[in-house]
Amino acid sequence: MTVDLHRANRKNVFHYCFRSLFFLLILSNSPVFAQSTNNNPWVKIANGHLWVLSSDNVTYTPYFIKAVGYQPTPIGRYPSDWGYATTDLHKYTGMNNNIYDDPVILNRDFKLLQTMNANTIRIWSGAKSIVSCQCTNNGRDTGYITNAATTANTDKTQNTLDLAAKYGLKVIAGFWVNPLTFDASNNIGSIDDNGNPLTGQDIIKNFVNYVNTYKGNSAILFWAIGNENNYQLIGQGPVLLTTFESISSHGAAIYAWLQQNNYLDFDGNVLADVNSTAFQGALNAELISINDSTDYSTILNILITAHGTNLTPQQLSAWYALVNAMAKAAHLAEDPAYNTGGKNYHPVAIINGEIAEIGNSTDGAADFQLPDLDIWGVNAYRGQSFGTFFSDYAIKSQKPLWISEFGVDAFVTSNIPANIAGINDWTVTNPAIIAGQGQEDQTVQSSWDTALWNEIFANSNVTIGGSLMEYSDEWWKPYEFYCGNNSSSCDSTQNHFGSPYSVFPDHYMNQEWFGIMAISSNQTSSSPLQWGPDTMTPRLVYTNLQALWALPSTPTGLTATPLNAQVELVWNASPGAASYNVKRASVSGGPYTTIINWIYPTFADLPLNNGTTYYYVISAVNANGESSNSAQVSATPVLPLSPSIPTGLNATAGSGKVVLSWSASTGGATGYYVKRATTNGGPYTPIVGLGLTTLTDNKVTNGITYYYVVSAVNSSGNGSVESNNSAQVSATPIAPHSAPVQATPIDLPATPVGLKAIGGIARVTLFWKPVFRAASYKVMRLEKGSLFYTFCQIVPGPYLLDTSVVNGTTYFYKVEAVNASGQSAYSEPVSAKPTP
Numbered sequence: 001m002t003v004d005l006h007r008a009n010r011k012n013v014f015h016y017c018f019r020s021l022f023f024l025l026i027l028s029n030s031p032v033f034a035q036s037t038n039n040n041p042w043v044k045i046a047n048g049h050l051w052v053l054s055s056d057n058v059t060y061t062p063y064f065i066k067a068v069g070y071q072p073t074p075i076g077r078y079p080s081d082w083g084y085a086t087t088d089l090h091k092y093t094g095m096n097n098n099i100y101d102d103p104v105i106l107n108r109d110f111k112l113l114q115t116m117n118a119n120t121i122r123i124w125s126g127a128k129s130i131v132s133c134q135c136t137n138n139g140r141d142t143g144y145i146t147n148a149a150t151t152a153n154t155d156k157t158q159n160t161l162d163l164a165a166k167y168g169l170k171v172i173a174g175f176w177v178n179p180l181t182f183d184a185s186n187n188i189g190s191i192d193d194n195g196n197p198l199t200g201q202d203i204i205k206n207f208v209n210y211v212n213t214y215k216g217n218s219a220i221l222f223w224a225i226g227n228e229n230n231y232q233l234i235g236q237g238p239v240l241l242t243t244f245e246s247i248s249s250h251g252a253a254i255y256a257w258l259q260q261n262n263y264l265d266f267d268g269n270v271l272a273d274v275n276s277t278a279f280q281g282a283l284n285a286e287l288i289s290i291n292d293s294t295d296y297s298t299i300l301n302i303l304i305t306a307h308g309t310n311l312t313p314q315q316l317s318a319w320y321a322l323v324n325a326m327a328k329a330a331h332l333a334e335d336p337a338y339n340t341g342g343k344n345y346h347p348v349a350i351i352n353g354e355i356a357e358i359g360n361s362t363d364g365a366a367d368f369q370l371p372d373l374d375i376w377g378v379n380a381y382r383g384q385s386f387g388t389f390f391s392d393y394a395i396k397s398q399k400p401l402w403i404s405e406f407g408v409d410a411f412v413t414s415n416i417p418a419n420i421a422g423i424n425d426w427t428v429t430n431p432a433i434i435a436g437q438g439q440e441d442q443t444v445q446s447s448w449d450t451a452l453w454n455e456i457f458a459n460s461n462v463t464i465g466g467s468l469m470e471y472s473d474e475w476w477k478p479y480e481f482y483c484g485n486n487s488s489s490c491d492s493t494q495n496h497f498g499s500p501y502s503v504f505p506d507h508y509m510n511q512e513w514f515g516i517m518a519i520s521s522n523q524t525s526s527s528p529l530q531w532g533p534d535t536m537t538p539r540l541v542y543t544n545l546q547a548l549w550a551l552p553s554t555p556t557g558l559t560a561t562p563l564n565a566q567v568e569l570v571w572n573a574s575p576g577a578a579s580y581n582v583k584r585a586s587v588s589g590g591p592y593t594t595i596i597n598w599i600y601p602t603f604a605d606l607p608l609n610n611g612t613t614y615y616y617v618i619s620a621v622n623a624n625g626e627s628s629n630s631a632q633v634s635a636t637p638v639l640p641l642s643p644s645i646p647t648g649l650n651a652t653a654g655s656g657k658v659v660l661s662w663s664a665s666t667g668g669a670t671g672y673y674v675k676r677a678t679t680n681g682g683p684y685t686p687i688v689g690l691g692l693t694t695l696t697d698n699k700v701t702n703g704i705t706y707y708y709v710v711s712a713v714n715s716s717g718n719g720s721v722e723s724n725n726s727a728q729v730s731a732t733p734i735a736p737h738s739a740p741v742q743a744t745p746i747d748l749p750a751t752p753v754g755l756k757a758i759g760g761i762a763r764v765t766l767f768w769k770p771v772f773r774a775a776s777y778k779v780m781r782l783e784k785g786s787l788f789y790t791f792c793q794i795v796p797g798p799y800l801l802d803t804s805v806v807n808g809t810t811y812f813y814k815v816e817a818v819n820a821s822g823q824s825a826y827s828e829p830v831s832a833k834p835t836p
Contacts, residue, residue, distance in 0.1 A: 041335075041344045042218045045374055048400050050221070050347075050464050052170070059594040061581070064457075064623035065221070065402060065465025066549045067120035067172065068516065072109055073474045075521050075534050076492040105533045109471065110167035112517070116542055117549035119625055120221060121169050122404065122467040125176035170221040172402075172467070173214065174351070175207050177226040180311070180319060188318040200322050204329050211330045215346065222346050223330060224377055224404070225323050228353035231271060232311055239268045239302060241502070247299070250292040254299065256502040257286050262356050263303075271356070274303040316357055317364030323350045328372035349375035351404045355389070359396030367397050375464070377404035383503030384408075384448045390459040403466035406452050410445040410539060411513035413438040413506045440513070444505050446541040449516075453548060460623055468545070472536060473515035492521075516542045552576035552620035554627045555601070560616055560635035564721065566606035567614055567635040573601045574627065577620035583629065585615040592617055592629070599758070600765070604801045610637045640721040643669035643712040646693075651708055651731035658706060658731045661694045665712035665723065671776070671796055673722065677707045681728070684709055688818045689794025690776040698822040705732040749774040749817035751825045752798070757813055757832035764832045766800040766813055771824070774817035780826070784810040794818075805834045 042053045044060065051060035113121065181189040181197070190198045198206075207225070214220060244251030258264040263279070265271050274280075284296045311319065327348035331338040334345035355378055357363040364370075376399050380389060386406075393401050449468060456466045475494045494512055501509040517536040557572035569582065579599045583592035592615075595605065608614060613636045617629035648663035660674065671691045675684035684707075688695060700706055709725035754769040766779065779800055781792035792813070793800055805811060810833045817824040 041346070043221055043346055044343065045347055045400060048398070048461075048464075050400070052221075053218075054594060056591060056593055061594075061621065061626055062597075062623075063119075063170075063221075063464075063625075064460060065120050065172075065467065066118050066624060067122045067465065067467035068113060068116075068118050069405065069467050069470040070109070070113075070121040070123055071470065071474065072105070072472045072517075072519075072534075072536075073476055074105075075475050075519060108533060108536060110169065112536060112538070112542075113169060113471070114167045116516075116538075116546045117551065117624060119168075119170060119549075120172060120465075120467070122172045122174065122224070124174040124227060165219065169219075171219055172221050172224050172349075172404075173210075174224045174227065175210055177203060177229055179232055180229060180315070182315050182318070186312075186314045186318050188315070188322050200318075200325075203322065204326050207326045208329050208333050211333050211346075215334045220346050222349055222375060224349045224351050225326055227351045228379055229319060230311065230316065230357055231265060231269070231353040239264060239270065241268070241507070243302060244299070247302075248292055248294045250290050250294075252502070253290055254286070254292070254294075259502050262354050265353065270303050271353075274300060313362050313364075317362075317369075320350075320357075320364040320370060324370045324372050327370075327374065331372060347374035348372070349377040349402060349404075351377040351379065353379050355380075355393055355396060358393065367399060370399075373399065375400045375402050377402045379405035381406065381408075381501070381503070381509075384451055384505075386452065386455050386459075390455075390462045394462050401463045403456055403463060405469045406449075406456075406466055407469035407514060408445055408448040408452075408504055409510040409513040410440055410442055410515070410518075410541075411438055411506075411510040412441040412444060413508045413510065438506070438510075440518075441505075442540040445539065446544050448505065449541045450544045450548060453545065457548075457623060465623075468516065470514045470516070472517040472534075473512055473519050475512055475519070477511050494519075515539070516545070549624050550576065551625050552578075552622045552627050555580065555618040555620050555630040558616065558618055558630045558633050560614075560633040562635040562637045563604075564639055565608050565610055565637050566604050567608060567616070567637060568602070568604050569616060569618070569633075570602045571618050571630065574620035576622055577627075578622040579620075581619045581621055581626065583617050583619065586612075588615050588632065588634065590615070590617075596760070597621065598760075600767070602799075606801075606803065608637045610639050612636065640714045641667055642721050643667035643714045643723045645723045646672060646710045646712050646726040649708065649710055649726045649729050651706075651729040653731035653733045655735050656700065656702060656733055657696055657698045658700055658708070658733055659694070659696050660708060660710075660729075662710050662726065664693050667712075667723075668714040669712040669723075671713050671794075673711045673713065673794060675709050675711070675725065678704065680707055680730070682707070682709075684725070686791055686794060688776065688778060688823065689713075689796070690818055690820075691796055692775055692820055694820055696821050700733050702733045702735055705730055746819060746821040747773060748821050749819050749824045752777065752815045752817050752827040755813065755815055755827045755830050757811075757830045759832040759834045762803060762805065762807055762834055764802045764805055764811060764813075764834055766802065766815070768798045768815055768827065770798045771817040773819050774824075775819040776817075778816050778818055778823065780814050780816075782812040782829075784812070784831075789814065807834050809833065 043063075044051050044053075046060075050063040050065070052063045053059075054061055178190045178192070178198075181191065183189075188200045190203055192198055207223075211223060239255075241252065241255045244255045248254060255264070261282070262271055263274070280296065280300060283299065287294060287296050287299075328338075330348050331342075331345045335342035338345060350373060352358065355376075357365040358376055358378075359366055361369060376393075376397055378393075378401065380386060380403055382389060390401075453466065453468070456463055473494060475492065501507065516539055518539055519534045519536060522533055522535050553574045553576060555571045555574045555577075557570075559570050561568040561570075571580075574580075579597050580601065580603075581594045582596050582598055582603050582605070583590075583594050584605065585592045596603065605614070605616075613634055615632055615634045617632050619629050620627040644666045646662045646665050648661075650661050652659045662672075665672075671689055672693070673686050674688050674690075674695050674697070675682075676687050676697065677684045687697065687699070697706070697708075707728055707730045709728050711725050712723040714721050749771045750773075752768045752771050752774075754767075756767045758765045758767075768777075771777075776794055776796050777798065777800075778794050779792040779802075780789040781802070782789040789812075792802060802811075802813075810831055812829045812831045814826040814829045816826045
C-alpha cells in the first residue's frame with residue numbers, strides 16, 4: 001500500500017502500491033551465509049503452515065510470521081533517488097550515495113526490530129534483473145551502488161546481508177512487476193524501469209535471475225511476486241467521498257458500501273467491472289435498500305468515467321498463469337528435481353489486493369490452476385477488524401494465507417475542507433496552509449493494529465502470519481502530486497494526506513503517518529545540509545506489539561529420572577508456551593537434537609540403552625518462536641533389580657468379600673500386583689495394583705472358591721521389573737453365621753474423571769484427575785474393531801504412557817480407581833490414535 005511515483009508521466013497509475021529497494025535485504029539466524037550442505041530445504045510448508053530448518057540441519061520448527069514492511073525512506077529522500085544523488089539537497093557532500101550502505105542506519109533499524117520481537121522483514125523489491133542496460137531493479141545503475149568509503153565489498157546487497165545477519169530476522173523477498181501490458185490477443189507483458197518492453201518470458205527470466213542470485217542464502221523465508229497487480233486501472237483517477245455527498249444525502253453510506261464490497265479501493269479507485277450487469281443490479285438494489293432516490297445511472301457514470309478500463313477475466317487469467325510459471329521456474333532453479341518431487345526450494349507467494357479473484361476459475365485464480373504457487377499474500381485494509389476475511393478465504397483456497405499488508409495510520413484528521421483548489425481534487429492539507437487539520441493519535445493506531453494482530457493470531461489455522469504496514473513514516477508520499485518528485489519542500493516536511501477511506505478511524509488514510517516509528521530530522525545547526533541518519537522514535541504500537549510478539553519463557557525445574565530403558569522428564573510449565581521442544585544429546589553440552597515437539601511439561605523418552613548417559617534440555621515454543629534452552633540435566637537408564645517374591649500371603653473369606661494380606665517384599669519393591677483365578681493353579685488375571693500389603697476383594701460371589709497370588713514390582717508403568725508370583729492361597733466367601741462385629745470400613749474411591757488420551761509416535765499418553773483415597777488405578781484398553789476391553793496396566797498415579805500400540809490404530813481407554821476396599825466404577829472412555 002503506497003503510491004507509485006517512479007516516473008512523473010505515469011500519473012494515471014498513482015493508485016499503485018509501489019515499494020522499491022535497490023537491493024535485497026536478507027537477514028539470518030546464522031552468522032554465516034552458506035549454502036546448505038544437506039538436502040533439506042531451509043523452509044518448507046507442511047499441513048498449511050511454514051516450518052524452518054533448525055540449526056541441526058535435521059529438525060524443523062513451526063514459524064509464524066511477525067513481519068514489518070521495511071522501506072525507511074530518509075527525510076528529504078525519495079525512493080527513485082536512493083541509488084545515487086541527482087537533485088536538490090541530495091547533491092551535497094557528506095551524504096552517502098546509497099542509504100543502505102550506511103551501517104549506522106542498518107544497525108539502528110535492525111536492532112529496533114530485533115528488540116520489538118519481530119522475526120521477519122517484508123521488502124517490496126530486490127536488486128537483480130537482466131535488463132540490457134545493466135540497470136538494477138528500479139533504474140539504479142550498477143556503477144553507482146558501490147561506496148568504497150563504507151565497504152570494500154562490491155556487491156552492495158551482500159554487504160548489507162553480512163551486516164544484518166546478526167539480528168536474526170528472516171526476509172520475504174519481493175520481486176516487483178511493473179504495470180502489465182496486453183496486446184490484442186491478451187498476450188501479457190510489462191516494461192522495465194526505462195520504459196523498454198518486456199515479454200512474459202522476460203519477466204520469468206528476470207525472476208529466475210533474482211532467485212539464482214540469492215537462493216543460497218538461508219535467511220530467505222520465501223519469494224513474493226508483484227504487489228496488487230490485480231488492481232491495475234487506467235482511468236480518470238480516484239472518486240472522492242465529497243463527490244457522492246454532493247449528489248445524495250446518502251453519499252457517505254453509498255461510498256462506504258462501494259469500499260466494503262471492494263468496488264473502490266482505499267484511494268477511491270474503482271476496482272470492479274462497473275459496466276457489468278451484476279454490478280449495476282447490486283448498486284440499484286443498494287439504493288433501494290437505503291431508500292435513496294438518486295438515479296443509479298448518475299453514480300454509474302461517475303464510476304465509469306473514473307474507472308476507464310481494468311483487467312478482464314482473460315487478462316487476469318494471463319497474469320495468474322504467468323505467476324504460476326514464475327513459481328515453477330523458481331522451484332526448478334533451486335531444485336532441478338522439482339518436476340519429479342524435489343522439495344529443496346523456497347516457497348513462492350503472490351501479493352494480491354484483497355481476495356476478490358482468489359478461488360475464481362474464471363479469473364484463473366483457483367487452486368487447481370496454480371499448482372506451483374505456494375502462498376497467497378493479500379493486502380487487506382478493512383478497518384479495526386478483518387470481519388469475515390479468514391472464513392471467506394478458507395472457502396476460496398487451501399493454500400497458506402499470508403497477510404502481506406495490514407494496519408492503520410497514526411494521524412487523525414479534523415476540519416478538512418471539501419476540496420483544495422488546484423491540488424487535483426485530492427483532500428490534501430499542509431500545516432503551513434491550513435491550521436487545525438488534525439493531530440497524531442498513537443492510542444488509536446496502537447489499539448487498532450493490536451486488535452488486527454490478535455485476529456491474525458487467533459486465525460492461525462488459516463494464516464501463516466502478517467506484515468504490519470509499516471516500519472517508519474515516509475515523508476515523500478504522496479505530496480508530490482502537489483510539489484513534484486524529489487522536491488525538498490515536500491520530501492522534507494511531514495504533511496497530512498487525507499485520502500477518503502471510510503473504514504479508518506477518521507475516515508481518511510494518511511499515508512505519511514503509517515510508521516510504528518515516528519521520524520525526525522537529524523540535521524546539525526552548523527551545517528544544515530549535512531544530513532545524519534534520521535532519529536527514530538517508537539510509537540505506542542511498537543511497545544504493545546513487542547509484548548504480543550514476545551517469546552515464551554525459558555523452561556525451569558527440569559528433572560530427569562532414569563528408569564528401565566527410558567528417562568522420565570518433568571519440568572515447570574513456561575508462561576506463554578504452546579508446546580515444548582525436547583532435545584537430547586549424547587555428550588554434555590550438546591549438540592542437541594530435537595526428539596519431539598510436545599504439549600505437556602512431562603515426557604518419557606524411550607526406548608533407550610541401559611547404561612548409557614543421556615543429556616537433555618527443553619525449550620518453549622509458541623507462535624512467536626522458540627525460547628532459549630533450559631538448564632541441562634542428565635540420566636542413565638538402568639535395568640532395575642527384581643524385588644523379592646512376596647511371602648506370608650493370607651486370604652480370609654467373608655460374605656461377598658475376601659480379605660488378603662502379605663508381608664512386604666525386599667529389593668526396592670514399590671508396589672504389588674494382586675492376581676486372581678477361579679481354577680486351582682490359574683491362569684491368573686491381575687485385578688489390581690497398589691502400594692499396600694492388604695486388599696479387600698469385594699468383586700466376588702459367595703460360594704465360589706477363588707485362588708490368589710501376589711507379585712512385587714519395583715517401578716511403575718513401562719520399564720517395571722516384576723518378581724515371580726507368591727505361593728497360591730484360596731478362599732470361598734460365604735454368608736455370615738457369626739454375630740456381627742463392629743468395624744470402620746474405608747470408602748471406595750470415586751470414579752476417575754478428566755481422562756485424556758494423546759496419540760504420539762508409537763505411544764499414547766493418558767492423564768486424569770487424581771482420585772481421593774485411591775491407592776492405584778487400573779487401566780483397560782480396547783482396540784478399534786474389538787468387542788471387549790482387556791487389561792492394559794495398573795499404575796500408582798494418574799498418568800500412563802502406553803507404548804504397546806501400533807501407529808495408525810485407534811485405541812479406547814477407561815480407568816478405575818482402587819484402594820483396600822475395592823474398585824470404583826470405570827471412567828468415561830476416551831480414544832487416541834498413535835501416528836508416525
